Amino acid sequence: MVTITFLVTLVGTLFLIAGIDVFMYKQSFFISIYKLFAEDQGTNEIYVDSALVVGFILALIVDFRIHKNKRSKES
């Protein structure tokens, strides 16, 4: 559930950011989304990309632990 929540929140927030860009800069929604994922030259976006991957892995670990605890309680 934590992983699903992580993904839904991420998608929701990215859609919100893209929506704001559509409103502010009068560009299409798909271009806004593309710009979000395009790696800008000379920036260090790779750091936050890595942080996001770590966040996703942590969400998977938490889910695995919840599942394990549930199974050990049942048995």
Added chain:
Amino acid sequence: MSKSLVEKISLWQLAVLIFIFEIGSVAVVGVGNESKQDAWLAVAIATGIGICLISFYMFLLKKLPGKNIFEIFTFCFGKWFGKVISFLYVLYFVYIASRVLRDFGELITTVIFETTPIEVVMITMMMVICYMLYLGLEVFGRTAEVFLPYVFSFILLIGIAILLSGEMEFENLQPVLAEGFGPIMKHIFPKLLTFPFGELVAFLVIIPAVTHFDKAGKVSGFAVLVSGFIIMYQKFIAIVTLGPEQLDRTVFPLLSAAREISLLQFIERVDLVIVFIVMFGIITKVSVFFYAGLKGLEHLVNLPYRYFVFPIAAIICYCSVQISANYAEHIEEGLKFIPFYMHVPFQILLPIAITPLLIWKGKKQQRGTDKHGSV
């Protein structure tokens, strides 16, 4: 089954959190600059309206004591629609946390760590916030309590030091109300009212966790009043030191004012003190929004909020970089879009919309209780 722990903070801790939250990013970007030399007056009026706003939020919370805003939504709109509204609030809190974190990152990379990537600054800051929130609301409250004397005394000393440096020109305050109250009122609503006072909507998640809930209204109002005075004081310092024209051009007003300090040709470059105030203010502000978002997720999926701390922190870090390509774009969005299309609906319209429903459903529930009680 929910495994959430009962966490309580004292009234004093609530007051401290509100105080530091309010002065947080105001110290970075400044408020009411459009009102020029009357900005301090605009802040004074906005503080009065801010007290009314927090009283309104308290009115909502008192209708269902012990319940936070997400539980109130479920009570008013039912399970599913209530969850949809709650999820929108979660997105709002996460997005605003990202914006506040970006403010801080921009300040630090402009003023102190000029060669350090902004991403590294923000990830480091977020790790501190994660640790604090993982330990719980009580630890968060105590941390704010510990740092308050430094924040408060540094802000007061900055003004005194600029005065003693002879950099204040009180003529900068004149003419007072040159164009009347009209332009000031235009700046107050929605910009000044929503930032920073309307952002107190995040406290609708924290106030139910206060030990003496019945006194929380008065304490919150008093904290907003004190923080309003401090923001006025900051504004006053910035106006008399920089003047209205320079104030309008400056990116970080209070920081620029603090750079004017030069005492005995010895005490100089005290802008680091401002960075300290801002740093703690931002930690508090991001934490409050982050905590509010986490409690929303806890309510939505019925799992303890601690499970989400690290994953959602990663999203906040990621979004703080993605929200805009540069600082100019970030500020433009903050002035043209956020106050009108995000702050007003989430801080004012939705809480007003649920009020009649809350009163009606509360009365209905009361009648039901009385009926069962009398049988």
